[in-house]
Amino acid sequence: MLPSRGVEQPFLAEGIPVPQGHFAVLDDRLDFALLDTDFPITLALLQARTEELLADHACEADADIRRGHRVTGLTEHPGEVIVAVAAAYVVGCDGTRSTVRAAAGIDFPDTSASVYGWIGDVVLTDPPSAGSYSRATADGLLLAVPLPGGLHRLAGHSPGDVRADHPGELTLGELRAKVTAIDGRDFGMHSPAWLSRFSNARRQATRYRRGRVLLAGDAAHTHMPAGGVGLNVGLQDAMNLGWQLGAVVRGEAPDDLLDTYHDEGHPVGAELLEHTQAQTALMTAFTPDGRRLRSLLSTLIAEQPTFARALAEPLSGLSVRYPFRLLHAGRPVLLDFRDEPGPATPGAVVHHGRPLGDRPDWAALDTALIRPDGHSADVTPRGEPDQHP
Incomplete structure (x- = not known):
């Protein structure tokens, strides 16, 4: 999507290319060389920096970005939506707790969390070998990925994380203990830039459009993070809705074109949730039988390119390529x-x-x-x- 608008170079200049992806952090990686793309990589780049680069591009196109404003509600009228100012349409991109979605009365049914994972962006004095690193044992699963700025992202699950109640705030000491239990070392972690937990709670808006209100990104679908698929699909939401909304506002297409945004995007979100839930089950398969299942699927990835590609394409969001x-x-x-x-x-x-x-x-x-x-x-x-x- 970024090359299709000619804005990929700033991202490539700052991100760390990783020529692989993973499905449920199985031992055998998905080789992105199987994909039909000029960019067969995962690009490790912090979301905050990704947003800054996208904002720079939007400002160059004369977008008016206003920070520090919180939506507290909206009222829809014939021909407009009132959100402190009048707008022909409003797109809620305000996250899983979307005020826009709630004010528009769009249902967001949930599947409660049954697993809590942990994640930390830290400095490592003794990092693992170059590139991404993973380890899966009976004591848990660990993924380590290098990030720009000298950081590494450590993420994973432990047997004690299979629970319905929130374990509380993650500390550096707890992260160190979990990593050490899995890998036998803590890589000399220090100076955390971010410590957090995530869950496998799954939610999807029943409609991506209601009248003049539309949803995109986490406001439309939320799930367990797995390899950046949420960011990929969120950007796909924005790109699909962007051209449709632009055509309608300019009078080049009828308003009902926007109905196709839900028709096209909702099945993609549903597939995303299915994939992340399947990965959750595999990532928390700590029993001997569960580990045998992980081993079998990992072997299939290594030995069956068709199977590997079938997993890699949804993860990467790639299916076709045009000039x-x-x-x-x-x-x-x-x-x-x-x-x-x-x-x-x-x-x-x-x-x-x-x-x-x-x-x-x-x-x-x-x-x-x-x-x-x-x-x-x-x-x-x-x-x-x-x-x-």
Whole structure:
């Protein structure tokens, strides 16, 4: 998504590339070289810095960002939503405790927590070998990932974390004890920048749209964190909704286009919750039988590339690739593969040429209309009349 808007370089310049991902921190990693992308990596970059870079890009596009304001409620009227100021639409991106979602009356049914994990960003005087590191024993599961700024993120679960009640605030001493129990060492951890807990509580909004109020990110779906999938899907929410909302506000599309945001996004969120719940079960499989199950699945990842790719694609959020530069303007793109170009498509960037050589499925098409978020909206098979308006 970032290259499709031409803004990936600041992220690549600061992030730490990790050429793998993980499913439930199994011993065998998912090789992202299997994925159809120019960026087969996990990019380790703090969310706070990610937000700063996205805000910089938004300000360059003349967005008006106002910090330090807390929404306490809203009132919807015909033609507007009142949130201290009038707006044609309001998008609630205000997290799991979303005031916007509650004020709009959108249900957020929950599955209560049954597991609490722990996480800490700390300095290590004796860090593990370069890259990400993991260890799973009967005493728990540990994942260590390097972060910019000399930090490492330590995260994991211990048998005592399988509980419904919140264990209280995490301390550096508790983190040290848990890591030592699992790995036999504490890596010389000190100077914590962040200590926290997370749970496997699962919630999803029943609707991503109600009238002129829409939801995105954690306000729409919350789950146990697992390899950055929540951030990936949250950005997908924003990108999908962004082009649709822009088209409606500019009068280029009818209001009911926004209904498709829920229709498209809600199943993706449901799949995300399913994957993270499955990973929770595997990450807390501390019994001998549970560890045998982890070993079996890990072996399948190592020996069956098709299985590994089937797990890696949902984790990475990748499925298709288009020429990124054509999407920089945030407009629809018409790929015209005919020898003689057809009539111009109003509002779309038109690219004329043959399909990419390593994409044989495209050879059966005359045209493909690509949405601003990089997904195909419509195609015309070879020899059929062009149906694009």
